[in-house]
Amino acid sequence: MRKILVTGGAGFIGSNFVHYVLNESDVTVVVLDKLTYAGNPRSLEGALSHRANLVVGDVCDEVLVDELVASVDAVVHFAAESHNDNSLRNPRRFLDTNVIGTYTLIEAARRHDVRYHHVSTDEVYGDLELDDPNRFTEVTPYNPSSPYSSTKAASDLLVRAWVRSFGLKATISNCSNNYGPYQHVEKFIPRQITNVIDGVRPKLYGQGQNVRDWIHANDHSAAVWLILQRGIIGETYLIGADGEKNNREVVEAILQIMGQPSDAYDFVLDRPGHDLRYAIDSSKLRVDLGWRPQFSDFIAGLENTIGWYRENEHWWRPKKSQTEAMYSSLGQ
Ligand code: NAD
């Protein structure tokens, strides 16, 4: 592999992956990103050079996608509408980008016989009871709950069908909740960190009992890079770092690290259809490809992330007031 196309490379995880690949290899990277409200070219600062360039455009643009895919050895598809709460208010964009965008990319990858890696989420499997001893595996049936997760599930199924029907050279990964620097302030952890910086109490949906399985974005990037090089065509790999925590525990940890009383939060209106618990069994990735998470200490990763938001207000401040206005209109 000499040159790869990374879609959504100005987003949270896509930009992390671009930095990772440039550090780990000699590969040249072309980023295709529409720069929606979620994309920020500043997340690629220090990456754009003779080995990486940014093309501003839409993954649904067939002509542009065809031209770019024809010029690379592999495609890694991160671009998506990624926020559940937005999908409940305005689902249409999720269908366009997540479903038609994926269709556009896999058609181009098929035409040009280019390796394709599809980045997806554990949310395609629905949710688990709090006391369920089982975790999601590669054979758990799909059962998505939200407009976001149903469009991601649809996109995964398109990829599987293109592998079987057309011999597309594809792999799929489904990862749990990511955290780390450069995450949009609409998401749970950065929203609460930046609220505390602003002297606002963190907001927990419902009773704060919902469980997410946290993984640092660097560990996700390392797993995707490994799958791209050593994954078996047609296979799905689950990515997770054994990081289950309920939302209350996460907010209490943020408050504690930021020097606030650990009960200084509020409960707000719950998310409709709110998935109760996600949990990943990543044995296949660990056994078959030898992957291990490097950020196994969640509190240390959170301290580092809080430090980044404290030092990089210029990055998140322009998005904060509009995001909070949206939440307050929903009673959240
Ligand atoms: P993000 O919202 O931070 O970034 C998405 C990026 O895609 C943005 O840069 C945006 O400008 C770009 N984009 C959106 N629509 C586009 C379009 N039509 N054409 C081109 N670019 C477009 O998302 P993220 O959290 O970095 O998620 C990246 C991927 O990882 C998504 O596919 C998501 O489903 C998946 N994922 C995310 C998580 C998580 O916890 N955030 C977990 C598992 C999987």
Ligand code: TDX
């Ligand atoms: O203010 C909040 N209060 C709160 O309690 C927000 C924004 C969220 N929450 C809860 C909802 C979830 O239980 O926190 C949890 C995490 O919420 P999000 O950050 O919105 O993430 P989630 O809905 O779990 O989805 C994330 O992980 C899977 C990503 O946004 C998806 O892109 C990914 O596929």
